[in-house]
Amino acid sequence: MPFIRTRDGVDIFYKDWGPLDAQPIVFHHGWPLSADDWDNQMMFFLGEGYRVIAHDRRGHGRSTQTWEGNEMDTYAADVAQLAEALNLRDAVHIGHSTGGGEVARYVARYGGDSRVAKAVLIGAVPPLMLKTAANPGGLPIEVFDGFRAALVANRAQFYRDVPAGPFYGFNRPGAKPQEGVIANWWRQGMQGGTKAHYDCIKAFSETDFTEDLKAIAVPTLVMHGTDDQIVPIGASAHLSAPLLRNAQTKIYDGLGHGMCTMNPDVVNPDLLAFVRS
Template sequence: MPFITTPDGVEIYYTEQGSGQPIVLSHGWPLSSDAWQVELKRFADAGYRTIAHDRRGHGRSEKTYTGNDMDTYARDLAAVIEALDLHDVILVGHSTGGGEVVRYAAQYGQAQGRVAKVITAGAVPPLMVRTEANPDGLPIDVFDGIRANVLKDRSQFWRDLSESFFGANHGRAVSQGDKDDFWRQGMLVNLAAAYDCVKAFSETDFTEDLKALTVPILIAQGDDDQIVPIGDAALKSIKLVKDGTLKVYEGAPHGIQGDYQDKLDADILEWIKQ
């Protein structure tokens, strides 16, 4: 299997398909590059070199105890892109991965001239947790509860979380296979990484990263996202970027699945061509 080694010695797994301008995909928590299997094929079929990696601690990457924070995730993404010597990159990030690609682009990719465009879907920026500066955010108790459930019985928690993740509890058609695959990917994360990543995605403030972006960004999100509330995410992020396009999907959940996936992928390919 293909791996790159980060500057701090962690092995990061990646997979790629196709050839052409590179599209690099960053997955959400607690998933892996497997979450992008449909996009890997669709985007490769459309003429792009499509690459997805497993975040440290997730999937087939090294099971890490340290470095499970957004700054390190962004450095790991930089290591993947530099190891593969990618240029004119289109970055796509879902959920936690949206924060990862925004931070990478703002702090690494633009300065190196490697990034052409950024796309986020259901992404955590600008900031999820409630603070004095972010009074509309979710209370810290929400994230403490997530950590407690991960620590207590992560296997059952992934099963329970799949319901709201894909919107099955709101009547969306979600197969048992999709729910099972969410559970499968969640069980590949080592506990320390899953636990620490909650702080990374909820308490990292991406406000200055969004303001610093000079490349075009497509900010996509479903308006029935039960995991990352759209009012705290896409609707705030679009006001902070210089060259942004907002796309809201009526009734769509957090997880990229079903008709939402079909529409999002088509819109991504169309927007890239603009």
């Protein structure tokens, strides 16, 4: 399996499919998942002739189960080292949820010198998930303390309850849970490290990406579902788009946080149209 080793000795697993001379599309997964969460989109864009790349964030999936560095600055630095190792130029970076935060920080800090052509934030955590005096629409700290407590108490059960409930909207009246989707989420989550996942809750909930968003100059597509129960649209897309210099927004009525998995027939064509535009 392909890995790069970061400067602090962490092995980062990645997939790199398609023609090496094609435009690269880099996918950044959400918490606590892995590159496998992008299988549908990677196959779709591979079929359209693109080079598709996805990595397991440190502490997640097949990458090293790290004790340290489980925060956004290091996540972005890891992506920069991956992009350098693969010599990625003119890349489109697509991030979902926590991966959207990773994209924002990476593009803001390392996206110059023709490294990045465009960015996409899907159900993404920027600008800030945590409720503060300056961010009254965010979620209270007790929500994230609850995540931490549930992870420590019984991670396996917690990682079953999240996809079986709010992540994919299976808790909505009339929804039909899909066992394969739930089990695949559980599989990805349990493959990563408990300590890294615990730390990442702070990273995705308390990191303020306001200045990152302001610094991004490349065209950026913000995509969000109105029924997102994990990252509320009012605390994310509606606030992120005005901070970006060159933003487009696609809002999906009734779609939830896991729309890339549940609604690829809607999401993929919109992604392709943006990449080609």
